[in-house]
Amino acid sequence: MLDFALIAEAYRRLEGHHVITPLLEYDSINEIVGGRVFFKAENLQRTGSFKFRGAFNKIAALGSEQRARGVVTYSSGNHAQGVAAAARHFTIPATVVMPEQAPLLKRQNTQQLGAELVLYDRETGDRKALAEAISAETGAVIIPPYDDEMVMAGQGTIGIEIAEQLQAAGLNADFLTCPIGGGGLMAGVSTALRHLMPAMQLYCVEPIGFDDTKRSLACGQRVANEGQGTSLCDAIVTPMPGELTFPINLGNLAGGFAVDEGNVIRAIAQLFERAKLVVEPGGAVGLAALLERQLDLQGRSAVVILSGGNMDLAAFLAMNKKVE
Amino acid sequence: MLDFALIAEAYRRLEGHHVITPLLEYDSINEIVGGRVFFKAENLQRTGSFKFRGAFNKIAALGSEQRARGVVTYSSGNHAQGVAAAARHFTIPATVVMPEQAPLLKRQNTQQLGAELVLYDRETGDRKALAEAISAETGAVIIPPYDDEMVMAGQGTIGIEIAEQLQAAGLNADFLTCPIGGGGLMAGVSTALRHLMPAMQLYCVEPIGFDDTKRSLACGQRVANEGQGTSLCDAIVTPMPGELTFPINLGNLAGGFAVDEGNVIRAIAQLFERAKLVVEPGGAVGLAALLERQLDLQGRSAVVILSGGNMDLAAFLAMNKKVE
Numbered sequence: 001m002l003d004f005a006l007i008a009e010a011y012r013r014l015e016g017h018h019v020i021t022p023l024l025e026y027d028s029i030n031e032i033v034g035g036r037v038f039f040k041a042e043n044l045q046r047t048g049s050f051k052f053r054g055a056f057n058k059i060a061a062l063g064s065e066q067r068a069r070g071v072v073t074y075s076s077g078n079h080a081q082g083v084a085a086a087a088r089h090f091t092i093p094a095t096v097v098m099p100e101q102a103p104l105l106k107r108q109n110t111q112q113l114g115a116e117l118v119l120y121d122r123e124t125g126d127r128k129a130l131a132e133a134i135s136a137e138t139g140a141v142i143i144p145p146y147d148d149e150m151v152m153a154g155q156g157t158i159g160i161e162i163a164e165q166l167q168a169a170g171l172n173a174d175f176l177t178c179p180i181g182g183g184g185l186m187a188g189v190s191t192a193l194r195h196l197m198p199a200m201q202l203y204c205v206e207p208i209g210f211d212d213t214k215r216s217l218a219c220g221q222r223v224a225n226e227g228q229g230t231s232l233c234d235a236i237v238t239p240m241p242g243e244l245t246f247p248i249n250l251g252n253l254a255g256g257f258a259v260d261e262g263n264v265i266r267a268i269a270q271l272f273e274r275a276k277l278v279v280e281p282g283g284a285v286g287l288a289a290l291l292e293r294q295l296d297l298q299g300r301s302a303v304v305i306l307s308g309g310n311m312d313l314a315a316f317l318a319m320n321k322k323v324e
Numbered sequence: 325m326l327d328f329a330l331i332a333e334a335y336r337r338l339e340g341h342h343v344i345t346p347l348l349e350y351d352s353i354n355e356i357v358g359g360r361v362f363f364k365a366e367n368l369q370r371t372g373s374f375k376f377r378g379a380f381n382k383i384a385a386l387g388s389e390q391r392a393r394g395v396v397t398y399s400s401g402n403h404a405q406g407v408a409a410a411a412r413h414f415t416i417p418a419t420v421v422m423p424e425q426a427p428l429l430k431r432q433n434t435q436q437l438g439a440e441l442v443l444y445d446r447e448t449g450d451r452k453a454l455a456e457a458i459s460a461e462t463g464a465v466i467i468p469p470y471d472d473e474m475v476m477a478g479q480g481t482i483g484i485e486i487a488e489q490l491q492a493a494g495l496n497a498d499f500l501t502c503p504i505g506g507g508g509l510m511a512g513v514s515t516a517l518r519h520l521m522p523a524m525q526l527y528c529v530e531p532i533g534f535d536d537t538k539r540s541l542a543c544g545q546r547v548a549n550e551g552q553g554t555s556l557c558d559a560i561v562t563p564m565p566g567e568l569t570f571p572i573n574l575g576n577l578a579g580g581f582a583v584d585e586g587n588v589i590r591a592i593a594q595l596f597e598r599a600k601l602v603v604e605p606g607g608a609v610g611l612a613a614l615l616e617r618q619l620d621l622q623g624r625s626a627v628v629i630l631s632g633g634n635m636d637l638a639a640f641l642a643m644n645k646k647v648e
Binding site (some may be wrong): 021022024027031043044046048059085105109112113123182208269272274275276277279291294309311312313316320 | 343351352367368370372378409430433436437485593595596597598600601602603617628634635636637638641644645
């Protein structure tokens with residue numbers, strides 16, 4: 001069962017191997033949203049997203065004999081890089097099942113980290129079945145992207161750091177907004193923060209059309225995305241909430257927000273010009289929700305998790321060209 | 325006289341008011357430069373550059389009666405924002421003499437921070453004379469951009485943090501590369517590091533054509549830039565090394581490098597894609613020197629100070645359009 005003790009244990013495993021990412025505040029962004037915002041900059045994490053934490057914790061917790069057989073995973077890119085970097089740390093082989101449609105930078109980085117890529121077509125292939133076949137053949141351990149307690153516990157270490165960093169600065173936060181895909185980050189972080197800062201109200205954020213978690217939270221059970229097609233926010237588009245993550249998030253969250261993609265692009269621009277941070281679309285939705293005033297921040301404060309920054313320069317330029 | 329005690333005192337003054345910027349390492353950048361690089365991310369400092377430190381220290385150290393008369397400065401933009409933010413903290417008026425040619429973002433930010441702008445033409449005007457006239461009329465204290473001990477001491481606090489962060493991580497660094505304009509940052513940082521980590525070899529970096537400090541260090545006396553016109557690296561183009569800063573840098577530095585502007589643009593792209601950081605041209609020259617292999621990093625390590633990140637999104641897009 002995912003609980004605070006499991007997250008605290010993950011934090012001890014990660015020590016010295018991950019980046020304790022800074023919690024950053026900007027006067028000019030506070031003025032725009034009308035309250036104080038503290039950004040947890042997980043785009044500065046190893047491999048450019050929070051995913052390194054969960055992958056490292058899972059692999060570090062395996063028995064050494066089991067670990068030696070290698071690992072296999074399926075991911076649109078950020079989890080892939082996290083697994084590849086963690087596998088490299090333990091000098092074990094890693095195989096990643098990745099959609100052909102994944103951003104180029106994520107594919108290149110995963111290969112540069114020494115993982116073997118198995119590409120499939122997102123429209124027609126079944127990534128989980130592909131990974132299971134590889135595992136059956138090679139004995140490699142599957143590292144799921146979110147529906148796994150050790151993975152969730154690793155992501156939850158962000159919650160411990162947020163609480164420690166707020167306390168060290170003598171600060172408190174009324175709200176937290178965080179991107180959600182399968183729900184592993186949110187399940188881990190919410191479990192840590194319900195324990196450490198129970199008064200903080202926690203919200204997950206998705207793009208409009210892919211707000212399966214928001215709608216699932218509203219009706220109390222897992223419902224799938226109705227929208228087809230692709231989203232700018234590739235990192236957080238999943239068909240439906242995770243089997244293990246959803247009950248945890250249902251218990252811990254105050255609710256979910258769906259944001260307009262145009263406001264995601266505006267959030268990325270604000271983070272570029274004011275925060276000096278490169279944040280990918282899926283990582284910037286938490287700020288987009290505040291730009292849309294989905295929370296009343298007047299006289300209050302919010303932590304915003306910036307979950308990743310893996311965006312090609314070419315993709316960034318193309319995205320801004322569209323806006324011009 | 326600028327010495328370590330003055331910098332340690334500045335550090336106590338800044339405590340709780342500035343960002344202790346992170347020291348960040350990226351596997352993928354290490355692979356490119358062939359050694360370990362630790363980035364001191366001063367682009368994440370309040371107002372987007374290191375300048376806040378020196379301005380705050382200078383203003384905090386004034387007597388309260390003197391301070392109440394307000395402050396005046398001259399700056400192409402980063403020092404302007406630092407002074408404006410520090411003046412706002414003490415709720416005193418600030419006037420900034422700024423070239424009409426300064427980047428739009430820097431002008432806007434300075435005004436948003438409550439400072440009054442006095443624009444002049446960089447080609448024909450004398451910014452120092454303008455500031456002195458304002459000071460004579462209003463009694464405002466001049467906050468020089470670099471030729472001032474309290475300003476240098478404030479910038480030097482970066483050196484204390486670098487030493488503390490390296491030591492906390494059990495690390496050492498053989499080299500440091502740092503952008504140089506008037507020399508205040510380098511004078512402060514080098515004074516701190518000669519005291520705390522005397523074995524580290526310190527290098528300043530400028531763009532080709534504006535390498536007044538490199539040439540001055542080589543001949544042992546202050547010589548002016550020969551090149552006219554403008555540089556992409558607006559933040560670090562000064563006519564010649566500072567009167568007070570140069571003797572300090574002459575005593576402390578191992579030398580200077582001049583880098584090609586094309587490599588500055590490449591450094592900015594690497595910092596965007598791999599470090600997830602927005603760094604302005606003048607702030608990225610330290611990495612450009614390593615991309616040019618001006619130091620042999622094989623089996624060795626370097627601290628690179630990223631001094632600022634104030635770049636309009638529009639300017640960034642235009643810069644990359646030129647490269648395409």
